[in-house]
Amino acid sequence: MKVPILWLNDYVQVDDISVEELSDKLVGVGFEVEEIIYTGEGIENVVVGKILDIKKHPDANKLQICMVDVGKEITTIVTGADNISVGNLVPVALDGAKLPDGKEIHSAPLRGVMSYGMMCSGSELNIDDTIIEGAEVHGILILPNTFEIGVDIKDALGLNQYILDIAVTANRADCQSVYGIAREVGAVLGRKVKSPNFKYKIEPAAMTLPNVSVENFDLCPRYTARLITDVTIEQSPKWMCDRLKLAGLHPINNVVDITNFVLLEMGQPLHAFDLRQIDSEIRVRTAFENEKIVALDEKEYNLNTSMLVIADKSKPLAIAGVMGGQYSGIASDTTTVLLESAKFARGSVRATSRALGLRSDSSARYERGVDWSSIDAGRERALALFYQLKAGKIADVAAQCETKAPTPKTIVTSAKQISDLLGIEVKAPAITKILKSLGFTVTQSDKKLSVEVPLFREDVENYTDLTEEVIRYYGYDNIRSTFLENAKPTVGGLSQRQKNINTLKTLLCSYGLYEAATYSFINEKQYNQLKIEKDSALRQTIKIRNPLSVEYAVMRTQLVGSMLKAVYNNTSRKNNDFKLFEISKTFIPNELPLENLPRENETLCICLVGDNHNFYELKEIVSQLLAMFDVKYKIQYSARPYVHPGISAEILTDGGNIGYFGKLHPEVAENFSVPENTFVCEITLESFIDIKGREKHYTPLPKFPAVNRDLAFVVEDKYLVGDIIDEIKNAGGNRCSDISLFDIYKGSQIEDGFKSVAFSFKIQPENKTLTDEEIQEVVNRIIDAVQEKFNAKLRLQ
Amino acid sequence: MKQQIEKLTASCLEQIKNAANRKELTDIKIGVLGKSGELTAILRNLKDLPAEQRPEAGKLVNEARERLESALSAKFEQLHDEEVAAKLASEKIDITIDKPHHDVGCLHPLNIVRNEIVDFFVTLGFIVTDSPEIETDYYNFEALNTPADHPARDVQDTFYINDHILLRSQTSTGQIRTMEKFKPPIKMISPGRVYRADDLDATHSPMFHQIEGLVVDKHITMCDLKGILDMFAQHFFDEKCKTRFRPSYFPFTEPSVEVDVSCNHCHGSGCRVCKGTGWIEILGAGMVNRNVLTNCNIDPDEYTGFAFGMGLERITNIIYNTDMRAIYENDIRFLKQFK
Incomplete structure (x- = not known):
C-alpha cells in the first residue's frame, strides 16, 4: 500500500x-x-523554461535553434522536436542535468551550433499523465502557462514527494x-494523531431516501446510506488530486474522487450511486442464478446465488463490495448521489471476487475485513469532504440497516502472563502505556489488567495478541537468548526410513551418481512420450485444479519422465557422460476423483547416460543396493513400453514387482531428445526402506579350506548364463558356493550359434578335508546336470 | 702363516669391494669361506702346526674370517639396496597422467544443506518427521488457525486438487500431524516439499522446500525461541552471527516474527547480498497460537510452544550463492560443484 x-x-x-x-x-x-x-528520483538541474524564439538550423533541416528563458539567463538550445512554438513553457535540462534513466546532459555543439541544454519530454522525466496532462504526448512536454519560469521542475510538478x-x-x-x-x-x-475533519452542515431535503433492506445479515452485517443533493460534478481541488496521484490513483471527478480518497485515507470502501438510476428501493440480496451485471470496468459478469449484490426493485446496481454497475455510476450530469457505506462479510467478498476474477481496491479491503466503526467514520469523512468541496448538499435523510452493533471485547490478563510468554519481565505500567498508545483502554486492579480492545482491532482476541502488541513496541531487542530452561529433555533422531534413505544415497554417490532434484508435478504428455499404454495404471494421475501451466499439471506416478527432462537439459548442452539419481515421491491415488489422500511412494530413479555405460554397470548398482536391504528378488526380461525389450529387467520379489532397470527404448529416447545409450532404473522403496538394521548372526568360519574348480561348457546361444548358474547351484548342493562366470567366448574355435561359458566355483568341505574322489563326485554331478539340461558339451575341466 | 692370512684377507677384501653383483659376491664367499675355500683350507691345516702356534694362528684365522664375513655382509646389503633401488627406478611411471577413473558423486546442494540443518536439531533432541505433500485443507489451513475466509490464505496461492485436497503450501502441516501423534514434550523438525503458484524465477519456484520446527512443553518462552535460533545461526553461519526479530504475522503463531541473521558476507556493514541492510531474512517464527494447540487437544493454558519455518532454497542460495533456476535444472556441471 x-x-x-x-x-x-x-x-x-x-x-x-x-x-x-x-x-x-x-x-x-x-x-x-x-x-x-x-x-523526483534521478532528476537534477531541470527547470521551467520559456521559449522566446525559434530559428531554423542553418545546416540541418530537422533541427531548430531556440532561445529559452530559464530564469537566471537566456540560453540557446538546439532541438529536433517539432511540437513546440514560441511562448511555450517547457522543462529544460541545463548543462550538467541528470535524468531518471541515468543520462547526463552537457553543453555540446549540434551541427556546429552550441546547445546549452535539452528540452525534455514527459517520458524523459519518467512521468505520465497522472502527474501532468500531456506527459504521455510524443514530443516535448508543454507545461501550463501558469508555471513560474526558472523554478525547479520537481517543485513545479510536485515531484519532490x-x-x-x-x-x-x-x-x-x-x-x-x-x-x-x-x-x-x-x-x-509518541506524537498526537489529529482527528480527521468530520464537520459538515446538514440541509433539509425535499426528497426521501429509497427504502433500504438487507436480506442476509451474515453477508452484510451493516448497510448505511446518505443522500447528497444539488451535486455539481467537477474537478477535484489540487490538494486532493495530488494525494490521489501520489497514492497511485487517477483523479476522475469530485464525487468519485471523494469515495476513492476516503477509501485510501480511512480504509472504508464507499460507493456513490446516481439516484436517478435507482428503481424505488435498495435491496442487499444474493444474486439470482445467471443474473448479469455490467460493472464499471465495462465488462459483463455472470452472477450466481452465492454472490451478494446491491439491487433495486428491478436490477442489480453493484456487486457488493467488489465493483459498482456501469449504469448506476456517477455521470457528468448527476445531481443527486446516494452514498453507501457498509460492511460486507470478508469471506463472501473474497469468494465473489475470486469467482468473477474481478479485484478492486474495495474488494481488497473488504477481504481483509472492515470494522464496524469504520463504516461511520468513512461515511462522515466523505460527507465532510462533500461539504468542504462544495460538491453538494448533505441532505437530512439517512438510512441504515444493521444487526446488533458489536461491543468492545475485554481481555483480562496480567503482567505476569504476558512476561511468562515472552520470557522477560515487562512491568504493568510499561504494558499499560504501550496498549494505551495503541488505542486500548486499560484498567488495573490488583494484579489483573483489564484491557478493552478498540473496535478497529478485530484481530485482537486474547492475551497472546496483547503480548504481541506489547513486545513489538517494547522492542524485540529486549528478548534474551535462553536455551529451553524449563523444558524436559527429549531424545531426537532420524527415523529408520530417513536413515536408510541416507545410507542408500551414500551408496549411490559412491557409484559416481549425482543427486538430482526435479518437480513433483509434470506435463501429462510425458505418458505419451514414454509410450505408456492408454489403460496403464500409471496414467491414473492426480490433476491439479489450478495448475500454473500444462508443464506442471499432474502429480507424477513415475520419476523417469522428469529424469529424462533433466538428461535433456544436460545433453542439449553437450554434457554427454554422467550418472544421476533422485529419491522422491510418486503419488498413487486410491480412487479417482480423489476422495482420500493418495499413497505417496518413496521412489528411486537412476539414470546413466553416455557411451561409457552399459546394462551391467546399472545391474551392479541395483544388485548392490538391493543386497544392502536384504531384498530377495528375481529378474526377468521387461515388457515395459519405455525400455529396450532385450536389454532390461523387471525386479520381482515375493511381495510383487518393485521396479525395473535397463536401456531406454530407442523411440522413447527420441521422444525426449536424449541419447540412445541411456540406462534407467526405477525402484519403489516402500517395501524395504523401513527395515531395521539386519538381524545378524555369526556363523563359525569353516575349519577346512575350500577347493576351487573351473568348468567350461559349450552351449547354444539361447541359454542364459543365470539359468546355468542356477543349475550348477542346484546340482552342487550346499557345498558348492561362489559360482561365477569368468569367461564367455564366441569365435573361431566355437561353432556358429554356440558359445563357450566358463565358470568358477568353490566346494566347501564340512568336517574333513575332501578327497579327490569326493571332489570329483560333486564336479561330475554338476557336469552331468548342465550337459543334460542345456545340451552342453564340456569344453574344459 | 700370518703373512699368508693377511695377503689372502687383503686380496679378498679388494675383490669384495669390486664385486659387481650378488652372484660375484657369493662366488668370492665360497672361494674363501666355503668348504673348500682358501681360508677354510688354512684353518683345516692348523692341525699341522706345532701346538704352541695353534692358538695364535687360530686367532688370526678367526679374525680374518670375521673381517671377511662382515665385509661380505655389508657388501651384500649394499648390493641388495642398489638392486632394489634400480628395480624401483626402472618401474617409475608418470603419475601426472589421468587414466579413466571411477568418479564419486554427491548429494544435491539442497540436501547437503538440509542434512546439515537436520543434524544440528537432531543433536538438540529434535525428532525428524515426514508428512504428506498432498494434504487436506484442514491440515494446511483450518487446523493452523486459517479458516476459509481468512485473508492470510491469499498470501500464498495454493494449488488445489479439489475443494478439500490440495498440495501443501507450507510444512506447517507437520506441526499438526506431529501434535496429533505425540504429546508434549515435543521437539520436532519436519523438512519437505511445498507448492505455491509462483512462476519460476531467480528466487521463486512453484515447488520448493521448507523445514518446519516445533517445540511444545510447559513454560516455553519467546526467549527460548531466540536462544535456539541464535545457536542455530552461530552453528550454521558463523560464531559471530547474530539474529534479529522483526514483528510479523502468521495465523498459526502469536506473537509472530520474521527472523534476520547478520549478513555472513559483509558482517553487517552492508553489501549486495543483504541489499545494504546488513541483515538477511531467513525464516518466520513465533509462539504457537493457542487455537492451534487447542485444535491438537493440547491445553494452551498448560503448554506453550514455538514454531519456525525456513525455506531451504533460500538458505542454500545464501550459502552457495546459487539461483532457483539452477537448482532445478540438474546440469551436471552445477551438481558437481558441491562434491
Whole structure:
C-alpha cells in the first residue's frame, strides 16, 4: 500500500524526520516498508523554461535553434522536436542535468551550433499523465502557462514527494489506510494523531431516501446510506488530486474522487450511486442464478446465488463490495448521489471476487475485513469532504440497516502472563502505556489488567495478541537468548526410513551418481512420450485444479519422465557422460476423483547416460543396493513400453514387482531428445526402506579350506548364463558356493550359434578335508546336470 | 702363516669391494669361506702346526674370517639396496597422467544443506518427521488457525486438487500431524516439499522446500525461541552471527516474527547480498497460537510452544550463492560443484 508522506503528515507530524528514520521505525513495529519511492528520483538541474524564439538550423533541416528563458539567463538550445512554438513553457535540462534513466546532459555543439541544454519530454522525466496532462504526448512536454519560469521542475510538478510502499500484514485490516498507518506512526513516535475533519452542515431535503433492506445479515452485517443533493460534478481541488496521484490513483471527478480518497485515507470502501438510476428501493440480496451485471470496468459478469449484490426493485446496481454497475455510476450530469457505506462479510467478498476474477481496491479491503466503526467514520469523512468541496448538499435523510452493533471485547490478563510468554519481565505500567498508545483502554486492579480492545482491532482476541502488541513496541531487542530452561529433555533422531534413505544415497554417490532434484508435478504428455499404454495404471494421475501451466499439471506416478527432462537439459548442452539419481515421491491415488489422500511412494530413479555405460554397470548398482536391504528378488526380461525389450529387467520379489532397470527404448529416447545409450532404473522403496538394521548372526568360519574348480561348457546361444548358474547351484548342493562366470567366448574355435561359458566355483568341505574322489563326485554331478539340461558339451575341466 | 692370512684377507677384501653383483659376491664367499675355500683350507691345516702356534694362528684365522664375513655382509646389503633401488627406478611411471577413473558423486546442494540443518536439531533432541505433500485443507489451513475466509490464505496461492485436497503450501502441516501423534514434550523438525503458484524465477519456484520446527512443553518462552535460533545461526553461519526479530504475522503463531541473521558476507556493514541492510531474512517464527494447540487437544493454558519455518532454497542460495533456476535444472556441471 502506497502511503504518501504528504498525506500522512495531515494526521501526524512526520515532515521533521527523515523518511528513512520513519521507515525504520515502522519496520520495527511490524510494518515492512518494501520501498521508499521518491517521485523526483534521478532528476537534477531541470527547470521551467520559456521559449522566446525559434530559428531554423542553418545546416540541418530537422533541427531548430531556440532561445529559452530559464530564469537566471537566456540560453540557446538546439532541438529536433517539432511540437513546440514560441511562448511555450517547457522543462529544460541545463548543462550538467541528470535524468531518471541515468543520462547526463552537457553543453555540446549540434551541427556546429552550441546547445546549452535539452528540452525534455514527459517520458524523459519518467512521468505520465497522472502527474501532468500531456506527459504521455510524443514530443516535448508543454507545461501550463501558469508555471513560474526558472523554478525547479520537481517543485513545479510536485515531484519532490516521498511515498512509503508498506506491506501490511493480513491481520492488520485497520492499517490499510493512511489514517490507520498514522495511528501506528503516532504511537511509535509518541506524537498526537489529529482527528480527521468530520464537520459538515446538514440541509433539509425535499426528497426521501429509497427504502433500504438487507436480506442476509451474515453477508452484510451493516448497510448505511446518505443522500447528497444539488451535486455539481467537477474537478477535484489540487490538494486532493495530488494525494490521489501520489497514492497511485487517477483523479476522475469530485464525487468519485471523494469515495476513492476516503477509501485510501480511512480504509472504508464507499460507493456513490446516481439516484436517478435507482428503481424505488435498495435491496442487499444474493444474486439470482445467471443474473448479469455490467460493472464499471465495462465488462459483463455472470452472477450466481452465492454472490451478494446491491439491487433495486428491478436490477442489480453493484456487486457488493467488489465493483459498482456501469449504469448506476456517477455521470457528468448527476445531481443527486446516494452514498453507501457498509460492511460486507470478508469471506463472501473474497469468494465473489475470486469467482468473477474481478479485484478492486474495495474488494481488497473488504477481504481483509472492515470494522464496524469504520463504516461511520468513512461515511462522515466523505460527507465532510462533500461539504468542504462544495460538491453538494448533505441532505437530512439517512438510512441504515444493521444487526446488533458489536461491543468492545475485554481481555483480562496480567503482567505476569504476558512476561511468562515472552520470557522477560515487562512491568504493568510499561504494558499499560504501550496498549494505551495503541488505542486500548486499560484498567488495573490488583494484579489483573483489564484491557478493552478498540473496535478497529478485530484481530485482537486474547492475551497472546496483547503480548504481541506489547513486545513489538517494547522492542524485540529486549528478548534474551535462553536455551529451553524449563523444558524436559527429549531424545531426537532420524527415523529408520530417513536413515536408510541416507545410507542408500551414500551408496549411490559412491557409484559416481549425482543427486538430482526435479518437480513433483509434470506435463501429462510425458505418458505419451514414454509410450505408456492408454489403460496403464500409471496414467491414473492426480490433476491439479489450478495448475500454473500444462508443464506442471499432474502429480507424477513415475520419476523417469522428469529424469529424462533433466538428461535433456544436460545433453542439449553437450554434457554427454554422467550418472544421476533422485529419491522422491510418486503419488498413487486410491480412487479417482480423489476422495482420500493418495499413497505417496518413496521412489528411486537412476539414470546413466553416455557411451561409457552399459546394462551391467546399472545391474551392479541395483544388485548392490538391493543386497544392502536384504531384498530377495528375481529378474526377468521387461515388457515395459519405455525400455529396450532385450536389454532390461523387471525386479520381482515375493511381495510383487518393485521396479525395473535397463536401456531406454530407442523411440522413447527420441521422444525426449536424449541419447540412445541411456540406462534407467526405477525402484519403489516402500517395501524395504523401513527395515531395521539386519538381524545378524555369526556363523563359525569353516575349519577346512575350500577347493576351487573351473568348468567350461559349450552351449547354444539361447541359454542364459543365470539359468546355468542356477543349475550348477542346484546340482552342487550346499557345498558348492561362489559360482561365477569368468569367461564367455564366441569365435573361431566355437561353432556358429554356440558359445563357450566358463565358470568358477568353490566346494566347501564340512568336517574333513575332501578327497579327490569326493571332489570329483560333486564336479561330475554338476557336469552331468548342465550337459543334460542345456545340451552342453564340456569344453574344459 | 700370518703373512699368508693377511695377503689372502687383503686380496679378498679388494675383490669384495669390486664385486659387481650378488652372484660375484657369493662366488668370492665360497672361494674363501666355503668348504673348500682358501681360508677354510688354512684353518683345516692348523692341525699341522706345532701346538704352541695353534692358538695364535687360530686367532688370526678367526679374525680374518670375521673381517671377511662382515665385509661380505655389508657388501651384500649394499648390493641388495642398489638392486632394489634400480628395480624401483626402472618401474617409475608418470603419475601426472589421468587414466579413466571411477568418479564419486554427491548429494544435491539442497540436501547437503538440509542434512546439515537436520543434524544440528537432531543433536538438540529434535525428532525428524515426514508428512504428506498432498494434504487436506484442514491440515494446511483450518487446523493452523486459517479458516476459509481468512485473508492470510491469499498470501500464498495454493494449488488445489479439489475443494478439500490440495498440495501443501507450507510444512506447517507437520506441526499438526506431529501434535496429533505425540504429546508434549515435543521437539520436532519436519523438512519437505511445498507448492505455491509462483512462476519460476531467480528466487521463486512453484515447488520448493521448507523445514518446519516445533517445540511444545510447559513454560516455553519467546526467549527460548531466540536462544535456539541464535545457536542455530552461530552453528550454521558463523560464531559471530547474530539474529534479529522483526514483528510479523502468521495465523498459526502469536506473537509472530520474521527472523534476520547478520549478513555472513559483509558482517553487517552492508553489501549486495543483504541489499545494504546488513541483515538477511531467513525464516518466520513465533509462539504457537493457542487455537492451534487447542485444535491438537493440547491445553494452551498448560503448554506453550514455538514454531519456525525456513525455506531451504533460500538458505542454500545464501550459502552457495546459487539461483532457483539452477537448482532445478540438474546440469551436471552445477551438481558437481558441491562434491
